[in-house]
Amino acid sequence: MNNKIKIAPSILASDFSKLNDEIHDIEGAGADFVHLDVMDGHFVPNLTFGPPLIKSLRNLTKLTFDVHLMVSNPDDFIDEYIEAGADILTVHVEACNHLARTLSYIQSKGCKAGVAINPHTDIQFLNNVIENLDLVLVMTVNPGFGGQKFINTMINKISSVREIISSRKIFLEVDGGINQKNAKDVINAGANVLVAGSSVFNTNNNRNYKMNIEALKN
Numbered sequence: 067m068n069n070k071i072k073i074a075p076s077i078l079a080s081d082f083s084k085l086n087d088e089i090h091d092i093e094g095a096g097a098d099f100v101h102l103d104v105m106d107g108h109f110v111p112n113l114t115f116g117p118p119l120i121k122s123l124r125n126l127t128k129l130t131f132d133v134h135l136m137v138s139n140p141d142d143f144i145d146e147y148i149e150a151g152a153d154i155l156t157v158h159v160e161a162c163n164h165l166a167r168t169l170s171y172i173q174s175k176g177c178k179a180g181v182a183i184n185p186h187t188d189i190q191f192l193n194n195v196i197e198n199l200d201l202v203l204v205m206t207v208n209p210g211f212g213g214q215k216f217i218n219t220m221i222n223k224i225s226s227v228r229e230i231i232s233s234r235k236i237f238l239e240v241d242g243g244i245n246q247k248n249a250k251d252v253i254n255a256g257a258n259v260l261v262a263g264s265s266v267f268n269t270n271n272n273r274n275y276k277m278n279i280e281a282l283k284n
């Protein structure tokens with residue numbers, strides 16, 4: 067198994083009525099991060115959850131909480147998400163007026179800082195904020211919903227982001243439509259954190275999350 071690759075199941079695809087069990091089960095199955103998709107119905111056309119839910123899950127696990135903020139004006143909420151238990155806080159570049167300031171503020175609070183880029187986003191700006199980055203999240207679908215189809219042209223983009231990151235200790239995370247078929251391609255292109263919603267939780271194999279996570283890593 068490739069231990070350098072981290073799997074971040076997105077609980078958006080889990081059974082919300084059994085979140086306690088779902089978190090314990092992915093932890094037992096070898097997940098590395100818990101990916102928490104925060105949507106505000108404004109930056110993206112969907113609504114999910116906020117700090118109270120994240121806080122209520124915090125004591126269930128020691129897994130890294132990887133919080134993906136798909137919200138407008140993320141600066142207004144950074145403190146709340148860190149207090150709720152975020153270990154990594156990722157903002158979308160298009161939502162930030164002063165990205166470097168936002169990232170360095172997150173880091174100053176002892177949290178890792180990430181930036182997310184949409185499928186259409188140019189990536190040259192990464193060079194200008196690289197010193198304040200712990201993670202780059204490459205969206206491989208348009209954000210807003212789980213269960214969408216992976217956009218194949220994003221493979222080249224992942225390679226280009228890998229060139230910019232080079233060997234720096236910055237996670238390269240991919241998010242959207244990741245499954246057993248394309249995992250190898252995104253890893254070969256340079257990704258080292260794979261977000262997976264549907265391919266971990268929505269399966270017909272009797273909730274065998276271990277099998278699903280190992281299949282992504284292998």
Ligand code: DX5
Pocket residue numbers: 076078079101103134207208209210211212213214241242243244261262263264265
């Ligand atoms: C989409 C979210 C993703 C999504 C992943 O906007 O950021 O994290 O939940 O789900 P799948 O793996 O089903 O595409």
Ligand code: ZN
Pocket residue numbers: 076101102103134241261
């Ligand atoms: Zn996400």
